[in-house]
Amino acid sequence: EDQVTQSPEALRLQEGESSSLNCSYTVSGLRGLFWYRQDPGKGPEFLFTLYSAGEEKEKERLKATLTKKESFLHITAPKPEDSATYLCAAAGQGGSEKLVFGKGTKLTVNP
């Protein structure tokens, strides 16, 4: 069964304190690894898609990387407006077209 596990569940940072969020996945034949940001009361907002190990993508203070078993979301010099829940999801080739989501990491950046 495809699985996605995110850690930590919650993370508190001071403004400017860089860190990384982890997403471990077990899927048959990865088609895509997705990162989303979710603000309270809103739907998840798409950030990145990664397709193969070694791939990296950047957007402002965020950089996503992918290995054969994990993905990391690196946050450089975060600001309070980066506070949100970050969700990871994986799509595999194992006969199902479901996108399996992790439970997310709730990030709080204090000024």
Add this chain to the structure above:
Amino acid sequence: DAGVIQSPRHEVTEMGQEVTLRCKPISGHNSLFWYRQTMMRGLELLIYFNNNVPIDDSGMPEDRFSAKMPNASFSTLKIQPSEPRDSAVYFCASSRDRAGFGSPLHFGNGTRLTVT
């Protein structure tokens, strides 16, 4: 682009009542998804349509849940009769291609359902 539009944003109902949630996907997107989000279980896929045809409904909890997509611009998720354990946030999402081909999903802002 207006994005995925869901209605209502909030729904409070009593146990046993029928609930209908509505969704308008992004124009030109071929796939539509209904997800349910709770603190305990996170985001769970309920049903997935491609070109208005249900492809995978294995996540629909039981016969009380049904979903339709009569055309490319509208879908409904119905719960009849509703139960307190159905309380959750229900999201609709759409994507340009079939789910397994790496196209990102674009989500609406959800319907918060409370069943008392």
